[in-house]
Amino acid sequence: ELFSNLGQFARIRLSLAKLGTKAGNKNLSVCELPSIRIDHKQHEPYAAFIDYVTAQKKKKSRILLSVESDGRRESLLNILKPSGLKFKEFDTFEQFTQSDSDVGLIVSPLEQSVVLGSKPSLSIITEQELLGIKVSQRRRRKHKYEASQDALIRNLAELKEGQPVVHLDHGVGRYQGLQTIDAAGVITEFVTIIYAGESKLYVPVSALHMLSRYSGGEESSAPLHKLGSDAWEKAKKRAAEKVRDVAAELLDIYAQRQAKPGNKFTLDGQAYRQFSESFPFEETDDQRNAIEAVLGDMQSKQAMDRLVCGDVGFGKTEVAMRAAFVAVNDGKQVAILVPTTLLAQQHYENFKDRFADFPIEVGVLSRFNSTKEQKDTLENMANGKLDIVIGTHKLIQQDIKFNDLGLLIVDEEHRFGVRQKEKIKALRADVDILTLTATPIPRTLNMAMSGMRDLSIIATPPAKRLAVKTFVRQRDVELIREAILREIKRGGQVYFLHNNVETIERVAQELSEWVPEANVITAHGQMREQELEQIMTQFYHQKYNVIVCTTIIETGIDVPTANTIIMDRADKLGLAQLHQLRGRVGRSHHQAYAYLLTGDPKALSKDASKRLQAIESLEDLGAGFALATHDLEIRGAGELLGDDQSGQMQTIGFSLYMEMLEQAVNALREGKEPTLENLLQKQTEVDLKLPALLPDDYIHDVNARLGMYKRVASCANLGDIDELQVELIDRFGLLPDAAKNLFSLQQLKMQASNLGITKIEANPKGGYFEFSQNTKVNPSFIIGLIQSAPHIYKMEGANKLRFAISEANARERLKMVTAMIADFEKKVSH
Template sequence: VHQNHGIGMYTGIQRLEVQGVVKDYLKISYDKGDTLYVPVTQLDLLSRYTAPGDSDKVKLAKLGGTEWAKTRRRVKTAAAEMAQELIELYAKRRQAKGFAFPEDSDWQRDFETRFEYDETGDQLTAAAEIKKDMEKPWPMDRLLCGDVGVGKTEVALRAAFKCIMGGKQCAILAPTTLLAWQHYNGLLARMEAFPVKAGLLSRFRTPTQQKNTLRGLKEGTVDVVVGTHRLLSDDVKFKDLGLVIIDEEQRFGVKHKEKLKEAFIGVDMLTLSATPIPRTLNMAMSGIRDMSTIEEPPVERQPIETYVMEYDRTIVAEAIKKELARGGQVYYLHNRVDSIDACAGMVGQMVPGARIATAHGKMTEEQLSKVWQQLLDGEIDVLVCTTLIETGVDVRNCNTLIIEDSDKMGLAQLYQIRGRVGRSGRKAYAYFTFQRDRVLTDVAAKRLSAIREFTSFGSGFRIAMRDLQIRGAGSLLGQSQHGHMEAVGYDLYVKILNNAIAMAKGEELQPDKSECLIDITVDAYIPERYIAEAAGRIEAYKRIAAIETEEDAQDVLDELIDRYGDVPASVAGLVDISLVRVSAARAGIYEIGQKRDALILYSDTLNAQRIKLAVAALPGRITVNSSAKPYLAVRVASGEKPLDILKQALNALGPVQENTSGTEKV
């Protein structure tokens, strides 16, 4: 995505000689066979197009058309409206009266030390942020984001315990009966040493049990309740509700979300989301939404060993036997309900004597819960199931996963399902198989190679950047913003949103160096002898284009020297130009070109006072033209370096806001 020209197709780097100097350009193809050469010094104007769905269907922009400018304006307006809405909502919440919970008690500290694992730094930070919010006199509304299995539940339980210790009731809302049931069991196990009364409201409870729980909530004898959207029914009344925890909010329907907002006004809210949110978006949103993110995996975790291969009965049978031999259990994913029993029979033949069961979406809640319970109790060796396990229960002893026809599934889904194994300190294995002799489509092949590549932790963040996170971003920003993100690509969208938020908060926007283009005669490129591979060169170009301060420049140079040795003059030229663009943007200059021995600085904000300063600093060299496109021309004498003279001129002009006392235009 080029900020000013729209979406094009990158076709490689080309080195061109213009006016006797050599530069590298990125070649971008546009609609109708048009081509744009972008100098590497302007790489910050380009970002990779990432958006929801497959990028194969993306329409390329027309060069020189007005379509792209219209699209950008539309997205800008939408982002500004959303920022405004969110800020108003935030202000309203700050004025609402909430309950300020007391500081942590001794029991709270005791409860936290009983956690059987070592917390990660992220977990501790998130828990501290949430508890601090609870101690404030207005209602909390915090979002806790993190990948599958990074320990969000423990953080939520600490908040629930704090709520109960503060003398209030807590409600935990889960999207499925199964998850509610698991949260309930986890809660009982974690709080058994304390006088906490917990209830469960779901179809796993008899009418009598439900009635007792409802009475307990109304009278205040039940401290914490876990349930599905059954908790939003009219007959559920709390005596003194203090905290609502919503697990995987994105899986509740619009109607339920509206009901939530109405039902729990003035109550602290904590929402857990399993779609990790990209760091860039997190930073933009954290200005107007309270967010905590957990990225590091629990200490004892090991990456999941992932194999992508043609289906081979011998290998599959071997994998199952290996898992059972170490006392573990296996998920075998066969995503067709009509033939799932036949598949279970075939698995039985492969591994004689193994206890096999099936699970799929057409079973009743009761049948399913029975199967999950048996799996948790270790009474099932191999569970042949559909993608139903994607949002299933946490079975720490299941550490081998076999998927048939994995080429027919989406990347986010494969990633989520793989997160079902490897949830303990044990090594886990995932086999993604596809039918023999099947020719994979291009998209499926890319998807499978991506999943194979991203086995390390935190890679959920990288892989998801393509798909999962962007959907996560969609659920965070709401459906309408989703289309805008698609129109301009994720990176540019976040940039626009960042500016919209800063403006809505009344912050002064810093001049953006990407608004200033420089094309002067300086050798500016990275020679192949310095960095051999193209990917490494582009990475270095991107780092250099992103420089904003002298410290940034020093960091980049140190890193280049450290990795590749002394920096050639043409690379130092790149760094200089990047810094000059920052001071040019601050001086209100939007374009700098060179005509033979003169540098041309175009600006809409030239005033008499600033020109006097420039003339005094460079006597006899400056001419001013106040035509329709005003500019300042600075003469370069022979033997002088254009870049040195440009720096002097910009220093003399200074930033726009400082010297505007003489405002008469020239």
């Protein structure tokens, strides 16, 4: 038997057990595939595979191909179609073994290829080994937020009618929903947008790349452009000029950052593995990715500046601990900067506990320490006796000295001011900086999205974690009493947030009267350190079941039994604060509740209403990043490199501004002048007069359809198209013809765009190709076409090639145009 180790053997037996097969030690071996892999780079990619199948058939042996989902099955059949091999599909392993088929295809969880028996044998070949790659199908999340920056900002799937949208050519209008229109016998779905003067624009779903959500300011103050006026062109031009300056400045910052020498940390694999294994939970995929990204940054020559964004309790602290371990293990000191003394104390205890088995000294600097303790800590920092120090603002004072600082971790960076952040950066030129936050402030988010800072998102909740149920209600005694009683009766505890020290004792007294069953205590920031620490400890040990407190608990001790929070006058709190405070509950596997109490709803300001709406609607786990993008829309994005909070983004919307900025940076890098034309790269227009849409009986939900259309239009390569088709098949079933057409047209667009073809049109009687000034298609090839068949091909003007080929069948027309594009690709000018 061919096994590299016993673990591999055990894994294969386990996989086969899932298929209902009993595999003993004697009739099972790993199937080695290097010689039969399908290699697309070869002239005949299927040759070796076809030879293998033919040889196995001669030996009377059987072959079963295994894929991991229905979508992957369709994708593999598509790949194998040119080979001419016919694979019968089976639902179960047993069905195949009882059939008389030589070759079959099955959906199964098997990851490694195996050979069962000897003569005749059965080879089970997995797709990922046949293609020589790990199938990287993205696992869909259970919540509705994609953890990709693009998807969150450019996502159209959450659009409601009446919200502002930006069209690249026509400006800002208001979204009016999707509409199916029969245009000359071809059914197409259109996005309807209304402009000033009740003018309507119908945008075909194939041109959805032209649309983006308007964000970067209040919806009510978003402009409404007039169709056909030059106001939009002027706005784009002004934005392009601004973008060019920002891009130049950005590149300067990039250059400085690249030149800034960082400390190249060395990773001790064995010690790091020992430390990682002491983590009592299983890492989520996102957490693992964030850890890998941080360690990668630390091992590079450049100084790290990474932002890790993840919800409260999603494991950001573990990312920080791993980074701290690597730094200390390589002989450097680590400073951890936190906004509150309570959080400093909590981190200190957590770090002490986690590093207890290692020769690593952890210290804390906060007002909970006596003057002597603080003095000792400072001395130990300066002479190198302390490896990790956790502290509040004291850590960034001028007189603080480190022996050899290598890593600075900033927790909850939105709680620090701009000047404090500048001080942090000035601390040491070559210090690696790791920033942790649940809801990044708009400016930070903006910087991360423009590439000035590296960004990792932890959007996967830990196992068994439930979302906090959130209610926005007017303040009512009965509601408060009911919420507190429900929690107490199930043995839990309650946070009652009242952010006013002067009246906090009176509120605590009222609660005791309304709920005599409650054992109430108060906590606020004006108490003496020892008293506050004692109260929080008593609450943690369940001596009290209701704590009336100020926002001091925002970054406080984790209390797993506290699963209800009531926020008095929640309308006076910021969005990040609301989200952060809500994260104080629901830290265990119990269902948690958050009540956001307000005054008279009519008296609420517009922004306060929006904040409360946002926090109530985004109660899913992992919503912190999405909330930050809402914050971006409510408060404005903030100029990247200045103090102006609205800037040029207000006029053209955040998405389009960021797109232009990205293009400008790329143009400058390539030594080109960023002009308005090359900042707004348009996709090729393709109109083949064939139905290309996702029918409403295939995807019923309008917003889900709109989101999918946008994702199709945003596909950048064939891999993206394949992956999206796989996802659709797995979620909604086999693709209808109109949906297949939609993907074929997108593939055609990408190929045409790469060739410098700006427009393709084809109807039953013929059509044309329109070329850009810098097309890659060889002019001599075009001349040859016209000379060989002048009755079919002719030039119209300098850049339009007409063809007179009659083809009434829409599918055949698509095949014909695809073949012509393939011919153009073969004759590219170099």
